[in-house]
Amino acid sequence: MRLFWPAVFMLATSCGLTEEGSQPVVTGTFGSKPVVAIPKGSPGRTPRITVLSVGNGRRTVPGDVVLADVDIRRWSGNQPYMSTYDANQPTTVVFDGRQVSETWRQSLIGHPAGSRVxxxxxAAEALGPNVPLTGVSPADTLVLVFDILGGYPPDARLVGRTLPVIPKDMTPVDPPRTLIDGSGREVVAGAKVIIQYVAATWPSRVVVDSSYRRGGPSAYTLKPGAVPAAWLDALVGRQVGCRVAVPSAGAEPRMYVIDVLDTITQA
Incomplete structure (x- = not known):
């Protein structure tokens, strides 16, 4: 990753004016929860986007599903609002014509994977899809730091084909099974994985969840409690590009087919 002097982009207000306010200072490396210092000055009223560092991955484009970690805090008092770093669950933003704020579009589209923005x-202009306006007024200023994990086509790995199928002879007590070998980076415990998946009930094999049907790839952190326990055993040690059938026994047995699109090691 290369670093450079931050580039700042102003978003025009409805009256056509731009206004520069004080600038927070962000420290920490890509992939780790950012440390944000809020200055004493006024934040200004115009949304401002600052590219803090540039990654070397594929540049995100309109129509992508963009996966990113995001830390959100109030300017006043530097109070935390929400953070995907704490939840070990990066956010998924689908840019397929659905309503996404212009501030998020400019923050996430057109930047290489690995960038921090x-x-x-x-607040009225700062919050993205599925982020509620809770405990703050629309005029309160928020500071958001995005780590862009990557942008992917909604049908990545599927490309017009039918959904992956659970092997007919697999039961919930069987070990994970490699359906397609991968040749990319090895997945390690604690890393983030970018996947497409299908989940089916047992024994009916009815598909009850699928990233394909929900809009495209999702990102997960391979830590206990962040993903089903069966995923940890099945995915750690695999390589990017693989397809794995993963049985999950328990009170409500599930059968998964998981395509590993990418992996990102935690900082």
């Missing part, structure tokens, strides 16, 4: 904005 900061957004300073009034």
């Amino acid at each position: 900061m957004l300073v904005s009034p």
